[in-house]
Amino acid sequence: MAEQAGLRGALTPRHAAVALKEVIRLAPEVIEERFGLTPGEGAAHLFFGAITPGLFGGGFLYTNRDTLSLGLVLGIESFLESKPPLETHRIFEAFKERQEIAHLIKGGELAEYSAHLIPEGGNSPLPQPYGDGIVVVGDAAGLALNMGITVRGMEFAIASGYLAAQTVKKAKEKGDFSASTLALYQTLLKESFVLKDMKTFRHSLEALENPRMTGFYPQWACKVLEQLFWIGEGPKERISSTLWKGARQGLLNFQVLKDLLMLRRI
Template identity: 40%
Template sequence: MGDDFDLIVVGAGMAGCAAAIRAARGGANVLLLERGAEAGVKNLSGGILWGHDLDEILPNWWEEMPVERHIVRKRFGVLTPDDAVSFDFQDHRWARAPYVAHSVLRVRTDAWLAKKAEEAGATVVTGVPVERLHWEGSRAHGVVQGGETMTAPATILCDGANSRLALGTPIRPAPRLSRDATELGMKEVYRLEAGVLEDRFGVGPGEGHAEEWVAGTLPPGVMGGGFLYTNRDTLSVGLILHLGSMFGKNVQSHDLMEKFKLHPAIASRLRGAELVEYGAKLISSGWASRPAAFAGDGWMVAGDAAGFVFSNGVVIQGMNYALRTGLLAAETALEAKAASRSGPGALAGYVARLESSHVLPDFRDFADMDRVKWNPEFYGRYPRFAAEFFHGMMTESGRPKEPLRRTLRRAQRAAGLSTRALLQEGWDLLRYF
């Protein structure tokens, strides 16, 4: 008997929708299953979408997709409990079409993408939490939900960071994610009238501002970064924490979020804004969180489920990799269908595609980044050092001016940083930026 579908895609996030659109347009009979009542309601990103990967399936997507603002300025900085040192970047090339980055709210974008999948011919069913893959020996042959089995020669897992369908299976043999390869993302959305927002962030109508901070507001040993992004008439503010660094420290994530928001550099941005929404979600931590394999007999893994989130402490990019890997998995399924290939090895082309695209090279080249970026000193001593140094350099003290190297030494002493550590860790950082 034939299969119910050519391809089953689990999860209607960025990866799943891209896969379903591409495969349905290629002539496959696609089933896209989403556990949320609608696509997007369970999803959370900061979120800045670098959307190039949509160009090939939805040209000029930004004209129709419900995006918030196109980003024209970025600010990156470090916070100490009281001070802030930051760098502001404005790029005129970002200000015109094709815009490179947009702030987005996933509840809007994902619903729109799922509709595009439906228009392409995919069967999209929401409110369906898939229970498990249907295993026939070592072959995954569709999915099981509500006691019913739906079969397909290929299934793509696009079910996000905490992929329950993969845990405890040959895809991810461990029963749970490693806390050292997982991050916790929290986000709140605040309403702020568009005109006030534009004045406050120095942007024009439709233009957006994004800022990312090394959160030196956290207790010793806890590591993480914060963000603040402008939407149409709301602000997204959030904190991303290294899960492993929180264990055994008796800290509550919401207290850390409050402390971040109360920092003068952040509080001044939120003045008069009204909280309308909040949420939290786990984030895969790049290469360290990859599964045992990206493809096997009857299955492929894309997006966060495969650990494809690039985060170096300054930027977090997951949506673009989710889109790209969803597309590559769909192309592999189409190729196998065209060649009537099934069985072990039929979907091996996915790994070859990940390899020949920028995806695997990016993650492999930066594989060591986690070791470098998750160094407690970057969230404690270094922000302090930066703040002390700029304080010394910028403050007129009424005393004779001192040479810069003395200011540097003074900042080093205040932060407790040896020259050796500064050179070694500075070099480590430079290699990864």
């Protein structure tokens, strides 16, 4: 509708990710035991690195009362460009078979499967989310943010829906639903955390789509951790020496400096 109303162009692959999610039913006691929880507690696990073979994205596993939500988010541009082309459902199946995941979902019954687009990056909210007789909220207005550590969209959808309702209430009182009255919606959005956060994190996509974030850095961290924990045949060197050697091997270069400068912007 936003497209047809001339408020946005077509969604581009760079500005959308596809999310695959399975809801897996398990008895509450099994979930509590596997995740080390007491009744009423929950757990949220996030994954990135080898699970999205070099692609922009990550995985999540949340506990619910009697189900688990297991999912994968993949940047569409990233897998369209992959050679040979990677199929999303195969990446998801491989994710489920990993040893970190397989034992947690073992014996579970698939209750729900879904695939959904997520607008990516705070750099694509609609410049004007209203027109004559229309206000656009939530995902449809591009109000979603991948901050690397979390995907945010729910609270933006709720808050923008609330602000849109306030605007429509005013418009109803005036009996005028023209763009000039509905412009209040954008003013309210700007004053709220919604557009403030979109602005603060507007560079998140540029920083996160860097393939080194899901490739080189996780691999580097795993390699250095392995060296730290490794006890070989000979004498073991100091922890500080291992760390320094690791840093010299991978981190002390111009590329890392560039990545750090980019990360400072999110």
